[in-house]
Amino acid sequence: MTPAIAAPAADAGVAPVSRSPTRLAVRRFVRNRRALASAGLLALIGLATLAVPLLSPLDYREQDFDYTLGRPNGRYWMGTDALGRDLFVRLFLGGRISFAVGLLATTVSVALGLAYGSVSAFAGGRTDNLMMRLVDVLYGLPTMLIIIIVMAFLRSRSVVTVFVVIGLFGWLTLARIVRGQVLSVKELAFVEAARALGVRAGPIIWRHMIPNILGPVIIYSTLSVPAAMLSESFLSFLGLGVSEPETSWGVLISEGANALGTERNYWWLVAFPGAALALTLYCLNSIGDGLRDSFDVQQRQDR
């Protein structure tokens, strides 16, 4: 079925290789230094959030009242908070929650948005109209309020609920983006061809359309990861997210911001969690950027 693509003339002399679109994308991604470095760094941060709390001799709950709001030193590498707890361990522990919320919520919302948007666009006509009006109605509702009501209604204090609920309400924009993209792709020749060959709607959407619209979807999802992390910190502040002694980056940062003052600065309380969040978001954005470049099937030239 898949014919081997002939090597371009410029590569004459090199043995011809089979290049699937995915392999091409991976190659392009690997050549993008910034994206690759970001992916490496993100993996490192992710690994550290798993490893540091396990390996550190300090417990994230341990309160050292002889050293509250203490500066970073040899024992407490990132200083201590108001209860004398080691910020270093808490930072990585908080990273677990923030990473998990960001990734899980985004996965849920991408899956929903992708399915909903592409089905709506592909079906077209009245179904499309109906499905999109439903999105409009949901758009009109204040998302945070609904999340709060749902969280209060569920009465579940599990963090997983937070992930899922944030994700359940984050797919609306994505559904619109996907629908727009699918509408433009739908009329192209390769879809026509697939249809003419008798391919059914499901496989057309899955195999032919989605790979062609992945670019904007990936960009949007890398942007929705930080949004999910921020929603989590807001929910935690209201008492619906994580609670003591667990923590997350959003919680650490909001705590740290309160300790910033003109008289005395406990800068470490906000600087380290802030830097961790900023670094993670930077990595996510450049990865998204790199992924878009490499998955863009319109960008035929294999540089």
Add this chain to the structure above:
Amino acid sequence: MRRLAFALALLGGCGKAEPPPPAAAPPEAARLLAEAGFPGGRGFPRLTVLYNTSESHRKIAAAIQEAWRKQLGIEVELANAEWKVFLDRVNRADFEIARRAWIGEYLDPHAFLDLFTKESGQNPTGWSSPDYERLIGASDVEPDPGRRLALLEEAERVLLEEAPMFPIYHYVAHNWVKPFVKGVHSNSRDMHPMQHVRLEGEGAPADGVLVFNAGEEPGSLDPALSHDIAGLKVLMHVFEGLAAYDPRDASPVPAAAERWEVSPDGKTWTFRLREARWSNGDPLTAADFVYAWRRAVDPRTGSTYSHRMSFIRGARAVSAGTAPPETLGARAADDRTLVVELDHPAPYFPQLACLNLFFPVHRATVEKHGREWMRPPHLVGNGPYLLTSWKLGDRKLFEKNPLYRAAAEVKLERFTFLSISDPGAALRAYDAGQVHWLFQAPTDRMDALVRRPDYLSGPANSVYFYVFNTRKKPLDDPRVRRALSMVVDREKIVKYILRGGETAADRFVPPTALPK
């Protein structure tokens, strides 16, 4: 992978000293817990500690959580809720362990200890003790001050021994006041009637509106129902009781009443009212007080605060529903004479008369508007100010009441109560000049903030404590409650978390409430 883990282990390990050995629980606490069937915390259910959303409550709760985990091997969860939700859950006994505070309405141990009597609407613990009831009851009728105090101290000992609650600290009053706000005094109750405040000097706002950050929204603004300080701070400006707080020392001075006489046995009080009018022009009469008080004790009103009136003859029976509200021992001898019969002498009556529970209410307004009667524009008051606008969670605007009996003495024309509940945000607004008066600030910055020249400190007749819901197992066991109370290090909490000069409490009654 293994190599990586090893490298990380090295990274995590170097430069760090050995962790300190786990603190040993006081042997007494460990023994009590073991006796109750939970040696070393084994088998103890996972309870939830409830507090109202605030940075300092959260830190204190986290310190308690850690002390229990570390010293007793007991894990608890923390849960927070917004003030009104929190109050509702506590009142419905929908909690296991909860944070509470109480501000004594009069400078006497009784103001604190009677919270835990059976008839108190502010005892969410479900605990009661015949010994305790007997001691408090005996102190009510004991004429000798020394013997009365001894009875109250004995009652407090029972309370601490049985531990349906445990005290954490005694407050101090914090105020940060811009220098152009004149006439603010630190006083034993932290009560600051705005009608005595002036805006003068450099930086005073051109529009003449004083902005005070009042923090949380009150639980209620009905004088019969409100039992929090946020409510009193609003209501004391909109209504005027028989007596009111003197701004210098917060002692009760004649207000709606010009004078009062007490019978030789201390059980009959006769208040002579001043000539005054409601804000709609109706005359204020003794019957308005009688109506308000009957309404407060009437069980249909549903006040959880009416036990404060139980020293008035007949109040207990009315609250219990066994007698009609008309049997309450308060009557209007004529339009301007109010006669009150008490069950026992209560020298603190004038201090109580400053409280919202004892304020008169305008009968026609209450009957016409029902639950909405406290909302502008329905509200009719007799106080120095009118509540002209109330945006929930945002601000309340007060304007001088032109019909107030002493309107000429009201210096401040207008003021605003803001509801910024985040102390950090409130402090930023204060430093930016958008707020002129604060009473809460972030605890992390407290040690620097209390040294500022605009800081005003004072004693506060109040206590911060935790309550146990003794209806729930294993909190029904006093040994468990005592063990949990025992391992909480109050000194550390005040020194390292609060940082504002509060005092660790090893007893419930604050020192301000004890005779000098």
